Amino acid sequence: MLSYIVKRLLLMIPTLLVISILVFVIIQLPPGDYLESHIAELQSQGESVDQDKIKFLRQEYGLDKPFHEQYFIWAIGMLQGDLGYSFEYDLPVREVVGNRMFLTIMISVVTIIFTWVIAFPIGIYSATHQYSWGDYGLSFLGFIGLATPNFLLALVMLYLANVYFGTSIGGLMAPQYIDQPWSWGKLQSVLEHLWIPVIVIGTSGTAGMIRRLRANLLDELQKQYVTTARAKGMKESKLVRKYPLRMALNFFIADIGSLLPSVISGAEITAVVLSLPTTGPMLLNALQSQDMYLAGSFLMFLAMLTVIGVLISDLLLAAIDPRIRLQGEVAK
Known part of the structure; x- marks a missing residue:
């Protein structure tokens, strides 16, 4: 295990070097x-x-x-x-990114928790009650969530929040708290506005995760070891929790490679529609204005998180699933 981790860490060096060259070349491709x-x-x-x-x-x-x-x-x-100097913001890149990082991480972490809390029980229920009315109803809602564009749902949520709850349209806090130090009132304002981007960003992710969990769990429930466990009299709830569900979680763990950078980058288009002060719109503006140090440094940070996330997911998959071997040897 230790030798594998050391080998993967050493492999990160040329990987990040090649990525840095590609990032800098692509940013410099537009004329001027x-x-x-x-x-x-x-x-x-x-x-x-x-x-x-x-x-x-x-x-x-x-x-x-x-x-x-x-x-x-x-x-x-x-x-x-x-990390260089941002021409557009007239500040060091570290300060520009740091001002938005906390809010981005907060929105992303809450969205991930929201997605998992909703997706896990619904996905398990749909798989264990296949072709029931509940399965059909939840599947229908899942398809609607997948088909609805985030920016359209964002506009609808903004209207509903303003009309029925009196929440100011756009942003992540009331206007009087912008650029002000943190206080209890500012935190309350952020929490009041937070549920809108969490629902908008989390809807499509929740729907997709439900469908994937249902499909993976159904595939495991049809295997011979499940039939054998049932024949031995194991309770259905314990059976599902101990074996099939554990095997069906592989894709959740494999997603850590993309989950870490998404926590930092956020949902760019949704953030623009909702006027969120996160790092997503900042990256888009930096690319449009050719603010190369800001864009390049942020993209490299995302690349580093991706490489680290892939390593973490590989190690967790090997620890959870005995069918997976780090060195690729055949299990005896």
Whole structure:
């Protein structure tokens, strides 16, 4: 086990190196850079441009250097903990991301808990009561959840929250608490607004998880070891909990690789519709404005979380499912 973990950790180094090169290349593919986009925007508004200031900024941030030099400056800075400088926000990347990270993690964690709490009992019930009226009804609701676009559900929830509950439309807190230090009133305002994005983001994920859990559990319930356990007189509730359910959870654990980065990135489109101050819209704006240090550093952070999440899921799968071997040897 230890040798496997060490081998996987060493493999992360070239993996992240290749990802960093691809990220930097893709961000630099559009013509021009942030300063050129900023100049074009100012000129379109009829404002004058100080060419000496633009030249100074280009030299200050290394935008006048060749591509490979810009990459090495960025990569070495990340290794030293310097994520670079955001041109659009006029702040270090660390401060820009840090201001939004807490709210993003809070929304994502609550959404994950909401998804699991709803999906697990419904998925188990649908599988153990196949073709019953309850199964048909819950399956129908699940299909509606999968078919409804998140942005459409977000608009409906905003209207209902404003009309029936008096909650201000958009955002994650009342306007008077924006950019204010944390207090009991601000926390209450966040909790008042939190249920809307949690339901909107969690609906499609819950519906999809119910269908996957039902399918996996039905597949396990039809296997011979379940028939043998029933023939020996094992109670149905204990049987489902001890064997088939444990095997059906493999896909939940395998999803950890994508779960960790999604906790940080959040639902981008939904966040834009709901005007949430999370990292998703920040990343979209950084890519649109070619704010390369902000976009590149954040994408690398997501890549690192993905690689770590895949390693964690592999280790948990090997620990939970005896059919899985880390080294790939045949079980005897």
